[in-house]
Amino acid sequence: MTSMTRKEIETAILDFCRKEFEMEDPGMDDDLREKHDFDSIDAIELLLEIENMLDSELTQEEKKQAMDIRTLRQVCDYVERLAASRT
């Protein structure tokens, strides 16, 4: 995971959202809740996927930091930060 580029992270997150969340044409700056009915359950599933991508469990503190995320761009920023902290 740590060797992934920003572009690869974006591709992985977009693929996951299309496949698992059945999002149609997701945009990086879409409000996930407003446009894609994203809810607390989806947030938990996305965090699990991020753990898989990082091959590392997230701490409670790291999970709390995700609660303010609203867009896929913010998701990718979050993943990038977590990856950097694990190198």
Place this chain on the structure above:
Amino acid sequence: MERRVVVTACSAITPIGRSREDILRHLTQGISGVKVLREDDVLTSHIHSKVFGTVDYPIEYDFIRKHRKTMGPVAYYACQVAKEALQDSGLDEAFITSGRLGVAFGSTHGSPTVQRSIYKTFFSEDKTGYSSIGAVDYLKSMVHTTAVNITKMFGITGRVISSSTACTTSSQSVGFGYEAVKFGMQDAMLCGGADEYDTTTVAVFDNLLACSTAFNATPHLTPRPFDVKRDGLVVAEGAGAVLLEEYEHARARGAVILGEIIGFSCNNNGGDLILPNIDGITETIRLGLKNAEVSAGEVDLVCAHATGTKMGDVIESQAIHRIYGNRPAVFGPKSYMGHTMGSCGVIETIIVLTLMEEGLLVPTLNLEEVDDRCAMINHVMKLRETPLRIASVQNFAFGGVNTNLIFKKWQGR
């Protein structure tokens, strides 16, 4: 305030079909829905009973992911029959979401399939998946998963009742839903129950020596309620939903009325949690009639719980005889499909409404030679036409819970 309560829609998933026409075809042609127990690589090799009331036809679900994500198999069944009942009812979205419609829906124990996967993770040597036991798994498996997945799918904001009393689950749903409408707490209630394919239930009854084992090679010949050769119950899967509605509301919108529910009772044996109890059963029959304000002599059909166990059928026959004598026709619908557990009460409600509408008595399947100890009541042995004005559906559950629902044929007013 006491109001009249009518049934204005229904839907079912049963081992003997989906539509009322298909179910009636099985009943009138004597076709069983009991099949060989499917291999599940968990318990089947240990279970002596190799028969199961099976839903073996495809069901096309078109639930979107937003709804699917919190549903285990039992909720799929529940939401499908709920969806069809609501569509069938013709109620508009404004009413459905108004708070005037509630839900009374349950299952025996949520989704055992999902619970099993949680425990697999829990007991796994590999703990990396531990954090995956999360909110979604609980929402899929919890006891009230059927009721709340229905409320979520349709935006229902009225009261929620989620009974989970094994074999009386959905008869309680119908009964408590009836009371909610009768006493003005809701104008309509979507009521029912569901239970998915599950071998743990079979294993429980198998260990209690309550399951049928003598007909493993000929599943259609069991269960055999009241028959001298009966050897136990057959576990089954299924679901059912009925829409109960306040009469004036139904009439005002021109709804098709399938029947009227006029009474309900529920009590407990107050003792042993397993053994059938003649006093408890007799009392719930008596209380149901009292609640409906009808005499025993007015009841034309008793839809018996009749699981096909050795003692249960004897006790039930004696209780029926104590109250009714041998006048009303007695029919055991589980003979056609096995015991659909949490959904049996509502499925039997739908069957009774259909038989009343058609003016038909169908025989208890596999009842060839009545056990002398069950012979004091009026068993239906042959298909025949007859007017049916009032009928009861009685169910009894582990835990000593008994219910009795009383229905009246709809005759236009």
